[in-house]
Amino acid sequence: MHRYRTTTRSVTRDDIIKxxxxxxxxxxxxxxxxxxxxxGKVRDNYTSDKRRIMIATxxxxxxxxxxxxxxFKGETLNRTTLFWFDQTKDIIQNHILDSPHPNVLIAKNCKPLPVEVIVxxxxxxxxxxxYSAGKSISGVKLPAGLKEFQRLDEPIVTPSTKADSGEHDLPISEEEIIREGLVPKKRWEEIRETALELYKxxxxxxxxxxxxxxxxxxEFGLDGDKTILIDEIHTMDSSRYWIANTYNDLIAQGKPPEMLDKEPTRRWLIEQGYMGEGEIPEFTEDxxxxxxxxxISSYELITGETFSPSFDNNIEQSIRDSLSAVLKDVV
Structure with a gap:
């Protein structure tokens, strides 16, 4: 089904259905x-003056x-973002303080900047x-003749506005970000350089x-006057991952690469005639x-770690129990 990767070390189809x-x-x-x-679209956030509790649903x-x-989607995202925050802490400080539960991050309550930075x-x-419709991509003009899934000569930065839940993010050029005062020029240049370094x-x-x-x-935020990395990083929801050793052959055959992100689901929805408007197609148990x-398979490949699920029939209660143990430190 749409080339989902379903080989894992730890969980079966029947486990999931239950x-x-x-x-x-x-x-x-x-x-x-x-x-x-x-x-939010995926996370529930609980915010006090100094702390933000982020629950990956x-x-x-x-x-x-x-x-x-x-x-298990929330748990895989949370574990993936913890892995990447640790791997990139030498590049930029992030907002993470603690993770007392597989679905929970406790973070500094920073002021989010109103743009998302896509590399x-x-x-x-x-x-x-x-590109196929002849449009620029967040103000970036690409040369003619490029094909889908083709590697670009150099990574490009294509920002978007940060929409509220239920609304669509909109492309915005770097010039518009500065002209409209969304981010000051000097800070934007710092963010742009950091984003490219993180991507590298x-x-x-x-x-x-x-x-x-x-x-x-x-996504970036302000801790006082300091720019730090917030939200998530390099997860299957915020990124596109492909299998490297089959990429060239599949592209040569005119086929899409093997994907570890949510693109197969996007493609299935498009085939059902759904692109964010109208009735949502039904998802079967299978x-x-x-x-x-x-x-789960994507998490294991990206991090190199085995996923050990917690078969929990009341995740909210276990979150409550975990937070209660550290409550004095997060309010």
Missing amino acids: QIPYALKETHLEDMGIGKRFQ DRLSCFDVVVAAIP RGYLAGSAFRD KGVEIARKHGLILADTKY HIACIALHY
């Missing part, structure tokens, strides 16, 4: 006194719309769709694991299981 009723769709922890709740978002709940080393996804590091580590990091998204196994 867990579907317990997928974490949302949380309601306001009574714990951990701050005001804000629901199992919501699957495509085209800026939540389309399904996938067991692309290959022509894929919305960038290829815009991601590409190097992915290559060692037999992968291509085709493109990825970064399809949900394939997507879950795909996320």
